[in-house]
Amino acid sequence: QVQLAESGGGLVQAGDSLTLSCEASGGTFSSYVMSWFRQAPGREREYLAAISWAGENTHYTDPVKGRFTISRDNAKNTVHLQMNSLKPEDTAVYYCAADLHYRGYEVGSYDYWGQGTQVTVAS
Secondary structure: OOEEEEEOOEEEEOOOOEEEEEEEEOOOHHHOEEEEEEEOOOOOOEEEEEEOOOOOOEEEOOOOOOOEEEEEEOOOOEEEEEEOOOOHHHOEEEEEEEEOOOOOOOHHHOOEEOOOEEEEEEO
8 A cells, every 4th residue: 555645835936936745655665666646726637747667758738748847766666756947727636646647637547646735826
């Protein structure tokens, strides 16, 4: 059983940067593809990015490509999401997710989820 705990959310101004972290415990971190999602009020959970087991491959959705960067540190069982040039529409609860395989947009297929961290971007 893997537990995921996000941190790093908060209130920022438009144009600011913020880095989210997700620490995993209870499993072999390097065995999991790690992904980030977000969910705004009244909207479905949205896939953002994923990183492969050793970090050699990454994937981003168009809304965040070029602004967000996913990275991982397998020695520290942690995955990060660096977010630059934040916009008010980035306001959401951000979640990390883990799965033994790449699941991409398949929200219902992920094995493990964190509890989320709130990011609010003021205009």
